[in-house]
Amino acid sequence: MTRTITVAEGAFAPGHLGGLTQHVPFEMVDAVLAETRTTQARVRALPARVVVYLLLAGCLFTDHGYGQVWHRLVAGLRGLTVAAPTAAALTHARRRLGPAPLKALFDLLRGPGPTSATGWVRWRGLLVTAIDGTTLSVPDTTANLDEFTKRASGNSGSYPHLRLLAVVCCGTRTVIDAVFGPSSVGETSYAPTLLRRALRAGMIVLADRGMATNDIITAITSTGAELLIRCKTNRKLPVLQRLHDGSYLSMWHGTTVRVITAEITIATTHGKRTGSYRLITTLLDPHTHPAFDLVTLYHQRWEIETTYLAIKHTILGGHVLRARTPNGITQEVYALLTTYQILRHAMTDATDTQPGTDPDRASFTIALNAARDQLIQATNIITGTVIDLVGHIGQLVLANLLPPRRLRLSPRAVKRATSKYPPHGPKINRTTYKATININILDTPP
Structure with missing residues (x-):
């Protein structure tokens, strides 16, 4: 049995991502290197293009040091003369490259991706998006502590954190845009700039009640996009006009909004629970956008x-980021976002070939493991004249589609404790139940 692989020439041979290379080809990487003026002046043992792929590959193997990641890049290149850099050489190469090429690469790849997919990609002609934030742990080094702060919990053993805020396409779960920085800055401070950059007319953005601020709503409406945001029940929103579906028109600091109050009852074999939602939206016509449908849409947030x-569990596996300096953290996060994005593109390209297949049935774990295998084997790096949008990764995704989404209820509780000791206090029910939901639109009292 013989196996033929096709790779770049000479010192550039280790620069690849296996089957994912077609989503971030050599020409694209060379273009961002030229744009950011980080192309090497002379061809070294570690050319800049190879270092970019090393950083992306590092996000496929987050539990490995960069030395072990390098071994996986060259594992399928037996018979070729390739470099054997030391850990120090890999560190110097990453520092020499800097974060600019990875940011430029993410800017090229970010966005909703193919929007012909079914499911909740579009709702009544609007691209459905959501904004929210999270935190990532960074190494506890002196340099990082100058930029990132620890949680204000008094726990001296905790790691510093950065805050990541993203706008995501709900149907494909691709990242439209993202910002990140010290966790000492709140989500509502990062959000206006991100929203102005990510949104445009023809989109609707979903957000929780923490985003219901004047600056954020102004930022959204200035782009021409629509909004559907939950707001606090004690917010005073005067009734200007009652509508036939139970909603009403009001004003939010000069912006006309529609207010919807709904009572939602979730029933399982374990019992019932009823809560209320108060939503505001810039979709003012109850005939084209009924209140009930908007409450249902909000669940896509x-x-x-x-x-x-x-990102945090499947890719990072709960691990702390590697870089020991703020500049390195910036480089690593852009590499992480880029790797996540190209995996999502590979999955959506595959499901798009089967009309009627919802992208949320594609398994991210299957795609990630298939990408890892192809990188180690150095297969499908350079495609032929006809590009196969499905590829080996897509074939595995399509062969292992998840069942259609079921309506289930799961409590927001940690299912696996970080401590081996039993927790104090009452026992938490962590069972997942099949559920039925009843939505009742409430008329606002006079």
Whole structure:
């Protein structure tokens, strides 16, 4: 049995991502290196293009040091003469490259991706998006502590954190844009700039009640996008006009909004629970956008939590980021976002070939493991004249589609404790239940 692989020439051979290389080809990497003026003056043992792929590959193997990541890049190149850099050489190469090429690469790849997909990609012609934030742990070094802060919990053993805020396409879970920085700065401070950059007319953005601020709503409306945001029940929103579906028109600091109050009852075999939602939206016509449908749409906001689950749990596996300096952290986070994005592109390209297949049935874990295998084997690096949008990664995704989404209820509780000792206090019920939901639009009292 013989196996033929096609790779770049000479010192550039280790620069690849296996089957994912077609989503971030050599020409694209060379273009961002030229744009950011980081192309090497002379060809070294570690050319700049190879270092970019090393950083991206590092996000496929987050539990490995960069030395071990290098071994995986060259594992399928037996018979070729390739460099054997030391850990120090890999460190110097990453520092020499800097974060600018990775940021430029992410800017090229960010966005909703293919929008022909089914599911909740578009709702009544609007691209459905959501905004929310999370935190990532960074190494506890002196340099990082100058930029990032620890949680204000008094726990001296905790890691410093950075705050990541993203706008995500709910249907494909691709990242439209993201910002990050010290966790000492709140989400509502990062949000206006991000929203002005990420949104445009033809979109609707979903957000929780923490985003219901004047600056954020002004930022959204200035782009021409629509909004659907939960707001606090004690917020005074005067009734200007009552509408036939139970909603009413009001004013939010000069912006006309529609207010919807709904009572939601979730029933399981374990019992019932009823709560109320108060939503505001710039979609003012109850005939084209009924209140009931908007309440149902708002549930798609949780898709951004699935995005963060894939990044923090599936890719990072709960690990702390590697870089020991703020500049290195910036480089690593852009590499992480880029790697996540190209995995999502590979998954959506595959499901798009089967009309009617919802992208949320594609398994991120399957795609990630398939990408890891192809990188180690150095396969499908350079494609032929006809590009196969499905590829080996897509074939595995399509062969292992998840079942259609079921309506289930799961408590927001840690299912696996970080401590081996039993927790104090009452026992938490962590069972997942099948559920039924009843939505009742409430008329606002006079």
